[in-house]
Amino acid sequence: MSIIELGEIREEPASAPPVRRPRAAGRPLRSAAVLLLSLVVLAGATPSPQRTVSIVPASPTATAYLAGDGIFVIDPPTPDGDRYLTAYAQPAPTATAVRRRWQTPLVRTGDYLDVRVERGLVLTMAVSAPNRVFQTTAFDTVTGRQRWQHPGAPQPTAGGALLVTDGREDGAGAVSGVEPDTGRVLWSVPVPPAANPSYHLTPEGQVDRFVLLQPTGEVQVYDAGTGHLLRSIDTLPGDRSAYQRVQVVDDLLLLVPPGSTRLVSYGLAELEPRWTAEVTLVSHVLACGGLLCAVPQTGGLQVLDPATGAVRWSEPGQDNLADVRYGRLLMAMPGQGYEVRDAATGQVRTELGPWSLLPVLRPDDPLVGVRQGADGRMVVAELDLVAGQARIVDVLRGIASSCQASLPVLLCQRFDGTTALWRLTR
Numbered sequence: 001m002s003i004i005e006l007g008e009i010r011e012e013p014a015s016a017p018p019v020r021r022p023r024a025a026g027r028p029l030r031s032a033a034v035l036l037l038s039l040v041v042l043a044g045a046t047p048s049p050q051r052t053v054s055i056v057p058a059s060p061t062a063t064a065y066l067a068g069d070g071i072f073v074i075d076p077p078t079p080d081g082d083r084y085l086t087a088y089a090q091p092a093p094t095a096t097a098v099r100r101r102w103q104t105p106l107v108r109t110g111d112y113l114d115v116r117v118e119r120g121l122v123l124t125m126a127v128s129a130p131n132r133v134f135q136t137t138a139f140d141t142v143t144g145r146q147r148w149q150h151p152g153a154p155q156p157t158a159g160g161a162l163l164v165t166d167g168r169e170d171g172a173g174a175v176s177g178v179e180p181d182t183g184r185v186l187w188s189v190p191v192p193p194a195a196n197p198s199y200h201l202t203p204e205g206q207v208d209r210f211v212l213l214q215p216t217g218e219v220q221v222y223d224a225g226t227g228h229l230l231r232s233i234d235t236l237p238g239d240r241s242a243y244q245r246v247q248v249v250d251d252l253l254l255l256v257p258p259g260s261t262r263l264v265s266y267g268l269a270e271l272e273p274r275w276t277a278e279v280t281l282v283s284h285v286l287a288c289g290g291l292l293c294a295v296p297q298t299g300g301l302q303v304l305d306p307a308t309g310a311v312r313w314s315e316p317g318q319d320n321l322a323d324v325r326y327g328r329l330l331m332a333m334p335g336q337g338y339e340v341r342d343a344a345t346g347q348v349r350t351e352l353g354p355w356s357l358l359p360v361l362r363p364d365d366p367l368v369g370v371r372q373g374a375d376g377r378m379v380v381a382e383l384d385l386v387a388g389q390a391r392i393v394d395v396l397r398g399i400a401s402s403c404q405a406s407l408p409v410l411l412c413q414r415f416d417g418t419t420a421l422w423r424l425t426r
Helices: 027-045
Strands: 002-006 050-056 063-067 070-074 083-089 099-106 111-118 121-128 133-140 146-151 153-156 162-166 174-178 185-190 198-201 207-213 218-223 229-234 245-249 252-256 263-267 273-277 282-288 291-296 301-304 311-315 320-325 328-333 337-342 348-353 368-372 378-384 389-396 399-406 409-414 419-425
Touching: 063 111, 063 399, 063 409, 070 111, 083 121, 111 153, 121 153, 133 153, 133 162, 146 162, 146 174, 198 245, 207 245, 218 252, 245 282, 282 320, 291 320, 348 389, 368 399, 389 409, 389 419
Parallel strands: none
Antiparallel strands: 002 050, 050 419, 063 070, 070 083, 083 099, 111 121, 121 133, 133 146, 153 162, 162 174, 174 185, 198 207, 207 218, 218 229, 245 252, 252 263, 263 273, 282 291, 291 301, 301 311, 320 328, 328 337, 337 348, 368 378, 378 389, 399 409, 409 419
16 A cells, blocks of 8 residues: 655754854855845745655564565564564555565564675574574575574675674674575684674675684684684783773774773784773774774763874763764764764764664665654654754654664654555655
8 A cells, every 4th residue: 555645844843953153243144144045945946855655564563674675574473473574575766565575484482683685685683582692594585485594693794605693601602604595604713702703894894804802812813704813912911811802993903901991902904003092991982084983981982093092082971972974973962962073173063953863774874863843743854964964854744663764765663553664755
């Protein structure tokens, strides 16, 4: 079933609080007023967007996922305990119907957390209580036939295989290379108890190396295509029992040594020491606009030079880093919404106001935020960190929760229990 709706954007007030800007007087102020009047006139002359709404056949207690070019629905268990995965094709821009491709039974045990499309397969990820063991099941994208099943969670590798990581607290885990078509295990490396492997990604987002930190303090770098040990280094020559953490960020290997009062950097290629920075209680580190963003366990942010470890700027307090795009940081301020900062200087570029971020399908998909309008409708906006603005793309009625986005497509559950897919066309 499909419905064509006309947009309601004209009724929505401004999407965000005014941007902080210097005072202007005289001629600059008159110029700004003329520009604002021009934008208002142009906005009034622009036709409202038209949207296509397609109902996805799913029960109110089912879970739907956007993945690849399809919609995948995991049904709740039947009274007999059976569960099913159903694949639907997304309607083309000129079409409206949601067409079912196939349906296949699922393993009865476990809670399903995600559905992805990788290497020509549909991959479901489930976790079983109480030992929290993850399990990946692969299905044929065309027929829905089950191909294979392995413990762990998958990631694509640069060589075309899948890297499946099964990390368990009892020490029985492993990182394995899996052939996508057959599920054959090509190689396997044991994972130490309570260890969390860290991964180096190519620009395409595929794993080419992974790092394990042994309880002895030995850091090991492995090739993700072959499982071969490339190099290692001893980081605990004097103490074999202290707790450490390791993380890969770009081409650096970052170690949080015992005490969590420092951050130690090594070059990933040769494991040569680079620098040591006094950064206390680091939770995690990520790349941000050519720099390193170190997030303390107590909140706030410290931004480091990746070449020297010098602190460029820091922000104490409870603000949280929500996303990084094109040299801009999206910071969540408790009770105040989001603001955009320059990664290099920490300068506040603009305030976007209160939004809730939606999960997006691909890493390069535009950021999408939603908030409730004054009349109960849901305002959907693209959060553009470079332009420093929230562009309203639609205003929807009756949206309950569980939204996912890959503009111009949105998938949400509505208050009446139905699941719908919106495609915005201009």
